[in-house]
Amino acid sequence: MKIHEHQAKTILREHGVPVPAGSSAASAAQARQAAETLGGERWVVKAQIHAGGRGKGGGIRRAASLAEVEQYAGQLLGSRLVTPQTGPQGQEVRQVLVEEGCDIAQELYCSLFIDRAAGQPALMLSPAGGMDIETVAADHPEKIFRTHVDVLLGLADFQVRGLVANLPVNAAVQRALAPLLQQLYGVFRAKDCSLLEVNPLILTPDDRPVVLDAKMQFDDNALFRHADVAALRDPAEEDPLEVEAAAYDLTYIKLSGNVGCIVNGAGLAMATMDVIKLGGGSPANFLDVGGAANADRVENAFRILMADPHVRAVLINVFGGILRCDVFAEGVLHAVSKVAVEVPVIVRIAGTNAEEGRRLFAESGLNFLVADDMADAAAKVSQVIHSPLPSPSLKGRGFMAQDEA
């Protein structure tokens, strides 16, 4: 789960990490008021969207007067900000963060994440702050320093001491940075983060380190123990269909293709997308109905797929292990009796009681295209998609492509 910069900074502030004073605003007037409350003579107005690269998209504006704060906030709010990470359609700005301006003597980079290969959290530090770290890693790997954290011992003094000794900063700054890194790790650990990135971590002219930007992502699986974090979810930043699917316990990811799919199991779901692609189609989604795959879930799955106007066909691919295929078939039949499915549906079921399941589909009176195996399913999808003739929808409209062939 992602949160906004201002939310991340609030969490960090609560844990004693130095961040600039600031508050969020949803209107230009609120933004002006926030700046007034902060006082001072310079402010920064920052668009709050979940995607990064906001600076390049014009989402971070420096203001030298309250009028400018109001003006920039007004321009940003309601606009669609396009950054390297949003895609061309951009992301709507619903909030801005108004912060005191900071003098910057030096920009550093710092991030904490889970290193899968090492099976441990990793801390990455670089003197090349304020830049895209992937570029730094590619062009100047010698400017990136990292250490792994023994999750039981914690981030040891000697580790941060060793890391900061690599930076081109004086001993006093090193002594100030070391405990800050341990505080950041403390937050990372306490809040079950999957990512905590501070870019830039700045040094002020009087050698104080300040977290100028903060990106936090959380382990969804750990949200059960962090009600405070879960409450920070902003559904407006997420795809509405995915939000709906999650409410139905479906793992759904919207893609840009035209063949919807309903599969049990994540690996098989990916493989099914692959098979669609190999057959010349293009998957409209990833959808795992899970091990249960009962009638309710299948019904909701169809509902979500049908809400995507690009879907021209649906492929159901289910391997009945513990799940019995006949029970699953009954669930599908029940589901399609309640949802208007107006595209062709290819069904491939295998495993426990598959024969019985296929019989149920065949005898349903509906135009299911029943496939023998995954290869056959791919062929049938290809046929439906590439046929010049209108394909038969489940409820009988159009022609039955199989009969035509």
Add this chain to the structure above:
Amino acid sequence: MKIHEHQAKTILREHGVPVPAGSSAASAAQARQAAETLGGERWVVKAQIHAGGRGKGGGIRRAASLAEVEQYAGQLLGSRLVTPQTGPQGQEVRQVLVEEGCDIAQELYCSLFIDRAAGQPALMLSPAGGMDIETVAADHPEKIFRTHVDVLLGLADFQVRGLVANLPVNAAVQRALAPLLQQLYGVFRAKDCSLLEVNPLILTPDDRPVVLDAKMQFDDNALFRHADVAALRDPAEEDPLEVEAAAYDLTYIKLSGNVGCIVNGAGLAMATMDVIKLGGGSPANFLDVGGAANADRVENAFRILMADPHVRAVLINVFGGILRCDVFAEGVLHAVSKVAVEVPVIVRIAGTNAEEGRRLFAESGLNFLVADDMADAAAKVSQVIHSPLPSPSLKGRGFMAQDEA
């Protein structure tokens, strides 16, 4: 370092551990006022001394009226409480703890300590609460349950679950006890305890666990990071000479014998006590002047030894390793010029520049009895102690036992 029960309970309360409401009092009037503030109809007045076994010594009194609270507090305060742990001279009561009375359905025992052999903290739990646990361990070892704590992982859920499953209590009590044990371990760990003993840990008739008595001891070496704990030290409970010695960076333990000793190194100091004992004497103290053993320390060591009226002779036993014996000898000569040493002093020095050191003693004009080695030192101590004639003190009073022999 030991603290009083009421101090321990304050710490536990701050960490969310259920303890009875109560407060400490230094006078009968204060005690009555404390009871009044607590309210209720029954109170317990508990003598606050560092030694255990207070119940057996009459140090814990149940009061059914404010008048009784005042009366019992008056009786306890200023008295010398004798318990199985104080020795026959008892310990003066300077404070009492006044607590609300608790209904007790069941008494359990619980303690946390460092198990040296395992190199880990250990948690001990027993249904035989309110009794001397050493007796329980001897007579009913089957009633004692223990687990070791992986200090990096912490006291795991499965461990406390497994422990409490051994107790004759219902499932609801087990579920209440498990997190309490983890809280206690949390305090033990956070405060660098060497011992945290709750005896009894009671269950109320409505199945709530309450810490009815608490004994906490702390690792002296960790006090530097626990200023709050260090502030709880009660010097009135400690031997005044030992308190003074600690202020001088001397490790001094008062014993009941008649031969004082000044040694560098703890192991050698113990061995020196042994040698005195083997020679028929009896050590008056353990005293380690440490590796530095400079003139100041030696002077303070003599001052403390001379404050003990039982000391009839002093044995100095120093092995000069890094310490040079000639430098040490100069320190001793300087020290005895400032402290009135009116008993015989046997000196045994060995190691670096020992010859030179011996010469300094011999040429000092003082009656040092210089020994060749530890065996000789033991013999000289024996001679001095057992001689029917008065032994020569350092400054020349009495006869020189050696000349007489």
Add this chain to the structure above:
Amino acid sequence: MSILVDENTRLLVQGMGREGRFHAEQAVDYGTRYVGGVNPGRGGGAALGRPLFNTVAGAVADTGADTSIIFVPAPFAADAICEAIDAGIGLVVCITDGIPVLDMVTVRRYMAGKDATLIGPNCPGVISPGKAKVGIMPGHIHQPGRVGVISRSGTLTYEAVAQLTARGIGQSTCVGIGGDPIGGLNFVQCLSLFEADADTDVIVLIGEIGGSAEEEAAAYIAEHVSRPVVGFIAGQSAPTGRRMGHAGAIIDGARGTAASKIAAMEENGLTVVRSPAGIGAAVADVLDGNT
């Protein structure tokens, strides 16, 4: 022979709820030697004719269990794994999915230097066909034989196994190592077990996008594995930056792509199958010496 589990396995079920009971029953039906269950607070009872215990330590003492399968809910699963390891269980199979990543990081660190193997979490478990089933896979699709299967997936593994069995190709052991980013037994460790198994002739390795375990496996195979290995990678059509169901299945920037994994497999001499429909055929070809 086989790896990890066989007819001598003494299986304990941790978390004998509805799901645990169902799969214990399936395991018993398959012929697995199930010796008891653990349900804190239910100790003293019984399940499927074998005793229930409050603690794994108690169960091990009474039953001699050497293997456990965990169905404990995610918030408590890491504790259950540590309990099993602390009690001396040698093989712990954790079915539970949705365990927090840092819990698993902690478990892995806790296990360091201890003599125990963890499979999973978020996995179908392990089966040695005809000998023992310690998992939630459907037993009937398997057939005893000489092909070892390793996979990060559940149903996709069943698919692959079914393709083998449909061709009359049996399996020595099938191991689902799980779809989480941080788990126990990894591809390399599992490959070394198969390499040491005299009764495994061919290995099927089913990977997916995310992480670099497949690249490491491919490099290891080139160096240490004498058996032919058939590989498949799921997620060739997956987009970047999205978790494809499995917590571990995510392409992170340019890392973890199917293309990178397939290239590593090809470079290191594996037979790579592009279509998930072609796994069984590819193994048959290898066995026939057609590659």
Add this chain to the structure above:
Amino acid sequence: MSILVDENTRLLVQGMGREGRFHAEQAVDYGTRYVGGVNPGRGGGAALGRPLFNTVAGAVADTGADTSIIFVPAPFAADAICEAIDAGIGLVVCITDGIPVLDMVTVRRYMAGKDATLIGPNCPGVISPGKAKVGIMPGHIHQPGRVGVISRSGTLTYEAVAQLTARGIGQSTCVGIGGDPIGGLNFVQCLSLFEADADTDVIVLIGEIGGSAEEEAAAYIAEHVSRPVVGFIAGQSAPTGRRMGHAGAIIDGARGTAASKIAAMEENGLTVVRSPAGIGAAVADVLDGNT
């Protein structure tokens, strides 16, 4: 031969303060191969003609140090030990005394499964006479030879060594394992090293009150040690319940008494010396075959 340290030891000094520098100098004078020092924030400088580093990892990379001796103040000493181990130092000798017990418990747990040996803390260190001195003991009282010495004490060990040397009896290695309740190398582990050393003929074991390490050592000796062992226990006249200087030297109830330890030693065939003045004579007797 000898154990733990010898002429090939490459010594790093962690905590190059006044004390560290003094003892580094003494070690160099003794002929120990000192390769550098570590002082966070002082990296880039030099001490005694060898470079100073900010980190142990940096020092190991540059100097090939395999042994370190720690003089870091108590509040930071546990971190320094972990740093040394993390950097791959094989033998860490910690002189510092006054380290919190739970810090040492943590270090011990951290070391589990890692391939490193810790001596101390609160110890004089280790010396292989004529080869290397990694400690604060006075080198000149030692003499190369064939008696191994193990002790929980500092000056008492010097006393024992001086008694040996005075009789012309040299030492293979003398190890002060330290006086803290929780430390690194224990008696049993040290005994096993001496047992495996072809050039150690007799072992002197100097224990003290507190804990049960001497009892365990005695039992181990009966079982596994072929060399004659001469034992002494300090604290025969110590009272119960008081820490005799060393954090570990405390008789706790009926546990940890000198009587119990002496009895265990006698039962297990050690030559027990009652007077600390008699250690040298007892070893001479053993060497002469008089016992």
